[in-house]
Amino acid sequence: MQKIVYPPKEAWQKLLERPDNGLEDVYDTARGILDDVKRNGDAALLKYTRMFDGAELRALEVSQKEIDEACLQVSSDLKDAILVAKQNVETFHEAQKTQKEIVETMPGVQCWQKSVAIDSVGLYIPGGTAPLFSTVLMLGIPAKIAGCKEVVLCTPADKEGKVNPAILYAASLVGVNRIFKLGGIQAVGAMAYGSETVPSVAKIFGPGNRFVTAAKQLVSLKDVAIDMPAGPSEVMVLADESADATFVASDLLSQAEHGADSQVLFVTDSEDLLTEVEKEVELQLQALPRKDIAEKALSNSRLIVLKNADEMLELCNQYAPEHLIISMRDDEAIGNKVVNAGSVFLGNYSPESAGDYASGTNHTLPTHGYANAFSGVNLDSYMKKITFQKISAFGLAKLGPSIEVMAEAEQLMAHKNAVTVRLKKMGG
Structure with a gap:
């Protein structure tokens, strides 16, 4: 990790640059595949699944038999953990429901809003090096609470044509209507345009690599809505001398292992703490199974020392991190001054992985600086607001x-x- 001590403000913009997301390089590829899917439907979907995933599929849709068999393969410990997460995510998103309120703007003029669920939504669930069954909960639960009639899920199969059992278990648990063995650009195209087998949807949700991100952006231009622009995952940790260096290092590494293009930033007003965190990161890194991935992410990452908490907060709001951890004495007071962040974790005992899995907040968040204008996925993401008036x-x-x-x-x-x-x- 690059170490920067007391950088002048005129250097901050350069300091906060993200790694190039490489989208420009894949737009042409994505556009070609999307056009093929739009024209040739299932034939194109099967072709690209064979080409990119190495899977020779007889059918694109996951059968009920496959779902039942997968559920039996999930351990009871994992099922129990998923149920805890499910309950917390449901509780948090149920609380986001709002009541209709009629406003009389002047005598005889009544106005109100009505929340209506989007009829059909598509969920994209990555299934490569890290099959994200937790994302099934984060996207499927609010869809069902909102009242979406059709919830379609796409996730890639392995070379044997099988989907990760935990993904299928989570999907059946939250009530996903239909599941398809599709990944990458072709999955986005299937949900945007539909095919002989896959229904088109009104809005597509979910994270993915740069190919998925490029495809989502392209189909959003005129064909279908998407949840938000997205890029590689990231975390910023703000910490003072009250922080625990071991905890901070673990948080930085938990984000670094997401992918080689992830970015982690550590910001402090204590040079001694920076030294401790730097040593602890190196120590913990050696024990990680995904060490190689984390090391590549750390090459894009920085350890920064600033003069005081005010400068740290200013730098944070300029960066607009996807995840923000505040391990400082006045964590709540500082958190109240944060205006650009996807999700904020306060105190030494609020690891970012709690939000990724089970605390209840949604982990589908704006990245690449989009937190300065976009919210993370929430119940309203699955709703339309229709205004009414009666005069x-x-x-x-x-x-x-x-x-x-x-x-x-x-x-x-x-x-x-x-x-x-x-x-x-x-x-x-």
């Missing part, structure tokens, strides 16, 4: 003249007339 004759008599004046000023006389004819009818 009485009395209300229109009071409001109408203002509408007429404004419409005439914009030279939209038919707009004005829609009010005028009503006022005349009322004898106004």
Whole structure:
């Protein structure tokens, strides 16, 4: 990890640069595959599954028999852990429901919003080096709470044509309607355009590599909505001398093992703590099964010393991290001043992996600086807000003249007339 001590503010922008996500290099490839899927449906999906995943599939859809067999393969300990996570995720997202509130903006003029679930959603679940069954919970549970009628899931199969058992168990647990053995660009294309087997959906959710990210961005231009722009995973840790160097190092490495293009940033006002964390990272790294991946991520990562907590907070808000851990004495007070972050973890006993798995918050979050404008996935991500209004004759008599004046000023006389004819009818 690169070590930077007391960098001047004019150097911060360069200091906070993310690794190149490589999307520009894959847009042409993604566009070609998406067009093929759109034109040739299942034939294209089977072709690319054979090409990229090495799986010769007889059927794209996972059968109920396969789901039942997979559920038997999941250990009771893992099932119990998934059930704990499921309950917490459900509790947190159920609390996000809102009641209809009728607002009388002026006498006789009533306005309100109605939340309506998106009819059909598609969930993309990575299944490569780290089969993310936890993401099934994070995406499937709010979809069901929202009331989405059709929840489709795509995840790649292995070379034997089988899907990770824990993914299938989690999908059956949360009530996913249909599961397909599809990964990568072709999975995104299938959910965007539909095929003979796979239904098209209105919105696609889920993380993925740069090929998946590029495909999602392309289909979102005119064909289907997506949850958010995304990139490699990242974490920033803010810590002072009250932090535990062992804990901090474990948090940095837990994010670094996600992928070689992940980025971790450690920011402190204590040079002594930086030295301790640096040593602890190297020590813990040696014991990791995914050491090679974590080492590559650490080459994109930095240890930074700043003058004080105010500078640390300013740097954090400029970076807009996906995950932010605050291991500082005044963690809550500092957390209240955070304006750009996907998800915040306060104190020495709130590891980022708690949010990844089981605390209840959603782990599908904006990356690559998009946290300065985007929220993570939540219940509203699966809903549409429809506005209503009802105006009485009395209300229109009071409001109408203002509408007429404004419409005439914009030279939209038919707009004005829609009010005028009503006022005349009322004898106004």
